[in-house]
Amino acid sequence: MTQVEHTEQASVKDTPLVPIEKVVSLSKRRGFVYPNSEIYGGVAGIYDFGPLGVEMRNNIRRYWWWSMVQNHDNVVGIEGATITHPRVWEASGHVENFVDRLVDCKKCKRRFRTDHLEPENLEQHKCPVCGGELTTEPRVFNLLMETYLGVVEGDRMKTYLRGEACQNIYLDYDNVLKSSRVQIPFGIAQIGKAYRNEVTPGNFLFRQREFEQWDLQFFVHPGEMDKWYEYWKEFRFNWYTNLINHKDRLRFREHGSDELAHYARKAYDVEYRTVLGWQEWEGIHWRQDWDLSRHSEYSGQDLRYTDPLTKERYMPWIVETSGGVDRTFLNLLLDAYEEEPDPNGKEPRTVLHLHPWVAPVKVAILPLQKNKEELVSTARSIHKNLQRYMVSQYDDVANIGRRYRRQDEIGTPFCVTIDFQTLDDQTVTVRERDGMTQIRLPISELTMYLLDRVTWK
Ligand code: GAP
Secondary structure: OOOOOOOOOOOOOOOOOOOHHHHHHHHHHHOOEEEOOHHHOOOOOOEEEOHHHHHHHHHHHHHHHHHHHHOOOOEEEOOOOOEOOOHHHHHOOHHHHOEEEEEEEOOOOOEEEHHHOOHHHHHHOEOOOOOOEEOOOOEEEEOOEEEEEOOOOOOOEEEEEOOOOOHHHHHHHHHHHHHOOOOOOEEEEEEEEEEOOOOOOEOOOOEOOEEEEEEEEEEEOHHHHHHHHHHHHHHHHHHHHHHOOOHHHEEEEEOOOOOOOOOOOEEEEEEEEEOOEEEEEEEEEEEEOHHHHHHHHHHOOOOOEEOOOOOOEEOOEEEEEEEEHHHHHHHHHHHHEEEEOOOOOOOOEEEEOOOOOOOOOOEEEEEOOOOOHHHHHHHHHHHHHHHOOOOEEEOOOOOHHHHHHHHHHOOOOEEEEEOHHHHHHOEEEEEEOOOOOEEEEEHHHHHHHHHHHHOOO
8 A cells, every 4th residue: 555645744833922821721721730739729839740741741851861861872870869968068059159139129019039130220229110119238048948857856957958950960970980881071961850949939830949950960071171061062952953943032142250150160051032031941051170079078088080091180070951841841832832823713723833752642543433333443443553652642522623623732743533434445544733734644554654753863
């Protein structure tokens, strides 16, 4: 049997910036994201992920791991605990420096982070919302979340939930070096939770108190720092470019000396433009020898590296690429969401133009009628077979148009319809989400056709 025709995925038009409320509403309605503890009134800055959200998150994580670890001979992965010895956070500089400075408006009582205010508002102590007077001396808040180990009052040890996930990488650096066959230059990668007592959480997943980060810490000889910094900077920018429709909404921005984090000597942010303006998506930080030197000093362990060939002994320098899983999730939803007007004046089509690699459901299997036994059993067997390779949804409820719409709204890239012709010639209709084009394909070719399009490469 031959394939009737082949159509490439349609490119997505430039669409207006999407209000955050649209994706908040869709996320809850369709099971991507829920407010945490909602039946108790919720907790600001903390969210849970629903059935579709967890699939999409796993896809995003797996694509990161695949490209950063599996595809780099010189990168290995770890998974560290979210609680560490409290001295870690003194050594890292977070106890001293991980702070937000806040001023209050005396009139409207709103609270602002000084680094979020325009210079003129800061200089004139003028509220950007009501024009009232701002307090002059900023109040300082540390973002680390405290916790206690032990049960006996008086013997309990105060420590912190990790404020940045990457600290485990420096703590495990020496163990990785001794237990695997890595040599400098090499990287350690990790995906994991971080916690921050953000004073101004908000904008849905953008600024949360519990969130997930992916980090690569790449250890190099100081003389090779420039080369590797440029390599990872470009690699990470291209990584994001691959996933988005609106490539012109991605850019680099270099940090000014007044905004560098305490551990960074230089930093570029990969920024993405949404209704919130240009905002950080990932930071590429020149951490130099800050972390290993500080942990050497505070722990008393010598963390210098000895080159096996030259025997040179030196403290490695570090390139860090650090991004947010949740911020990626949010940006991809904002990038993908569209309410497409219907040419016949009917209800607009809500569609998520998600890259097939990250879409939570890859294919929907739709028998044309649910009361025709042969259609249903063929459709069920196609669905059962595809489930071995990808997330497939079987749906026989409502007319075919309604079913397409349901799948478009959650970003399913392909719908497969089983109709009466299927029973005659063993072909099915494959409908593609963005262009809504349809082709006929033999059932025997369906799995490979879909795998080729939904698997990252
Ligand atoms: N280890 C370096 C580090 O933590 P960062 O710029 O503070 O650097 C890295 O965080 C990334 O983590 C950010 O680019 C952002 O994507 C994500 N992120 C940071 N704070 C966040 C928050 N409160 N909520 C959600 N994501 C956050």
